[in-house]
Amino acid sequence: MKFISKPTLEHKEVPVADDGQWEKIVQDWSDKHHNIHRGKNSDKTRCYVFSINSVNDPLIQKAQLEEIVNLTEAQGAEIAGKEIYLLNKINPKSLIGKGTAHHLAQRARDCGASMIVVDAELSPSQLRNLEDIAGMSICDREAIILNVFLKHASTKQARIQVEIAQLEYLRPRIRGIGINMDQQAGGIGNSRGAGETASELLARKLDHRLLELKKAQKKFTRVGDISRSQRQACKRIVLIGYTNAGKTSLMNALTNEELSARQMPFETLSTTSRCLSRHGEDVLVSDTVGFIRRLPASLLESFTSTLAELKEASLLVIVIDISDYEYEAHLKTTLEMVEKLGALKIPRFYVFNKIDRLNTEFKKAVADELSEAHPYVLLSSHDSEAVADFKTTILQEVRSEQTLEVFVPYSASQVTTLIYSKCRILESSTQEQGMHFKIEAKAPILKQIVEKLKELRQ
Ligand SMILES: Nc1nc2c(ncn2[C@@H]2O[C@H](COP(=O)(O)OP(=O)(O)OP(=O)(O)O)[C@@H](O)[C@H]2O)c(=O)[nH]1
Ligand SMILES: [Mg+2]
Structure with a gap:
C-alpha cells in the first residue's frame, strides 16, 4: 500500500520543488506508515479491517463492512481479518476508547496484520493517538479512498486531481511527520532557513507544490471549457451514480464501446463522452466518476471540474444497483452529490440496474416512490434488448x-x-x-x- 505523491513523467510541466527533496520526505513518511511491516509470505500489506458503525441493523453493517473491505482490496492490500464495531460513544481523543484499541490491535496482530484500516474519518490527532495506543499503523477511510483513486488515475488530469487531494490530506498531518523529522534532523538540514523546523520547511514546500498543481489543473479546466463550448450544439446525457452501479456497463451497451467495467470501486475516474445516435451527431452520452458515501472533501473539490459538464446536461441518467442491499442509501448519496454540484434542476431519468441479480421481484411501488415522479426503467445493462429500448426512450426524451x-x-x-x-x-x-x-x-x-x-x- 502506498501513499505517495511523487512526480511522474506526466507531471513534466509541473515544476518539481527543490530537486525532489520534499517528495523524498513525503515518501519516507509514507513508507514508514504504510510499507514497513509486510506479511511473511506476501508482498501485499496485510490489513485488519475495523468497520465502525452506529446503525444497529446487521444487514446495513454487513454491507458497509463489505464496502470498506472492497476498497481496501482495490488498492492491492490483503485482508487478514475484519470485524464490525458498534460505536455508542465517541472518544474525542482517539475515536474509540483505550481498552477497545488495545484489544483491536491484539486481534489484528493475532491475524498477522501489519496495519489496521479504520472505516472512519480520523482527525490528524485522533490518528496519531490511536497509532500510539495500538502500536501499529492505522489507515483511515479518507486515506483508503485516496489510495484507490491514485491507483486508478491513468490520465494526466486525474493524476493531478488525486495528487492535489492527497496533499490536502497530508497538509494538516504535517505536524506528526515534522515531529519525527525534527527528531531525526538530518536529511534536509542544508535547505532550511534560519530557525525553520523540518515540519515548517515541509509545509512550505507542500504549499508550493499545491500551488503548481492547482495552476496545472486550471489549464485543464480551460481546455475542457473550449471543447465543451465547441460541443454546445449537442444535447448531452450524463450517466451518474454510486460506484459499481453499472454506469460504464450501460455506457458500453448504449454505444458499443469497450470501456473498462469491473467489479472494482472507482474503476472510472475520467469523464468519457460518445455520440449516442448513429445518424446525426446531435446527442452525446457521458460516463462519469462514481460517488461514494462520505467522499473525502478534498476529492470532491478536486473532481468537481471533471463533473462540471454535469450542469450542462439535458438529462441526468441516475444509475442504481438495485441488487445492492443499500440501494436507497446509494441513491441518497448520489442525489446529495447532484445537489452539491448544482444540478438538481436538470431533468432526471432513473435506471434501476442489475435486475437479473434479484431473486425477488422489485416492486413497482418501490420504484415509483424512489423515482419521485421522474421517469424510470428497470433493466439489466447486460440485456441488449432492454438497453436498446431504453436508448430510444432517452433519445426521445432529450430531443423533445x-x-x-x-x-x-x-x-x-x-x-x-x-x-x-x-x-x-x-x-x-x-x-x-x-x-x-x-x-x-x-x-x-x-x-x-x-x-x-x-x-x-x-
Ligand atoms: N449481474 C449484473 N452485473 C452488472 C450489471 N451491470 C453492471 N454489472 C457489473 O457490475 C460491475 C461494475 O460495473 P461498472 O459498469 O464498472 O460500474 P460503474 O458504475 O461504472 O463503476 P465505477 O466506474 O467504479 O464507478 C461489473 O462487474 C459489471 O459487470 C447488470 O445489469 N447485471
Ligand atoms: Mg465506471
Whole structure:
C-alpha cells in the first residue's frame, strides 16, 4: 500500500520543488506508515479491517463492512481479518476508547496484520493517538479512498486531481511527520532557513507544490471549457451514480464501446463522452466518476471540474444497483452529490440496474416512490434488448427539449418565476429594462412563456 505523491513523467510541466527533496520526505513518511511491516509470505500489506458503525441493523453493517473491505482490496492490500464495531460513544481523543484499541490491535496482530484500516474519518490527532495506543499503523477511510483513486488515475488530469487531494490530506498531518523529522534532523538540514523546523520547511514546500498543481489543473479546466463550448450544439446525457452501479456497463451497451467495467470501486475516474445516435451527431452520452458515501472533501473539490459538464446536461441518467442491499442509501448519496454540484434542476431519468441479480421481484411501488415522479426503467445493462429500448426512450426524451432566447422585462415576474422553476438556463444577462435568457425546456413550456410575454405586451 502506498501513499505517495511523487512526480511522474506526466507531471513534466509541473515544476518539481527543490530537486525532489520534499517528495523524498513525503515518501519516507509514507513508507514508514504504510510499507514497513509486510506479511511473511506476501508482498501485499496485510490489513485488519475495523468497520465502525452506529446503525444497529446487521444487514446495513454487513454491507458497509463489505464496502470498506472492497476498497481496501482495490488498492492491492490483503485482508487478514475484519470485524464490525458498534460505536455508542465517541472518544474525542482517539475515536474509540483505550481498552477497545488495545484489544483491536491484539486481534489484528493475532491475524498477522501489519496495519489496521479504520472505516472512519480520523482527525490528524485522533490518528496519531490511536497509532500510539495500538502500536501499529492505522489507515483511515479518507486515506483508503485516496489510495484507490491514485491507483486508478491513468490520465494526466486525474493524476493531478488525486495528487492535489492527497496533499490536502497530508497538509494538516504535517505536524506528526515534522515531529519525527525534527527528531531525526538530518536529511534536509542544508535547505532550511534560519530557525525553520523540518515540519515548517515541509509545509512550505507542500504549499508550493499545491500551488503548481492547482495552476496545472486550471489549464485543464480551460481546455475542457473550449471543447465543451465547441460541443454546445449537442444535447448531452450524463450517466451518474454510486460506484459499481453499472454506469460504464450501460455506457458500453448504449454505444458499443469497450470501456473498462469491473467489479472494482472507482474503476472510472475520467469523464468519457460518445455520440449516442448513429445518424446525426446531435446527442452525446457521458460516463462519469462514481460517488461514494462520505467522499473525502478534498476529492470532491478536486473532481468537481471533471463533473462540471454535469450542469450542462439535458438529462441526468441516475444509475442504481438495485441488487445492492443499500440501494436507497446509494441513491441518497448520489442525489446529495447532484445537489452539491448544482444540478438538481436538470431533468432526471432513473435506471434501476442489475435486475437479473434479484431473486425477488422489485416492486413497482418501490420504484415509483424512489423515482419521485421522474421517469424510470428497470433493466439489466447486460440485456441488449432492454438497453436498446431504453436508448430510444432517452433519445426521445432529450430531443423533445428545445431552446429559446427571450427578453423578459422586470415587470414580467410571473414569466421569470416560470423560467427559474421549469427551464434550464443556458445563458442569462442583466440589462437595463429586464433580463435576456437562453433557455431549454419541453416545447409546451416554451410556448407558455412566449404566450405569457405576448399577453403582457398587449
Ligand atoms: N449481474 C449484473 N452485473 C452488472 C450489471 N451491470 C453492471 N454489472 C457489473 O457490475 C460491475 C461494475 O460495473 P461498472 O459498469 O464498472 O460500474 P460503474 O458504475 O461504472 O463503476 P465505477 O466506474 O467504479 O464507478 C461489473 O462487474 C459489471 O459487470 C447488470 O445489469 N447485471
Ligand atoms: Mg465506471
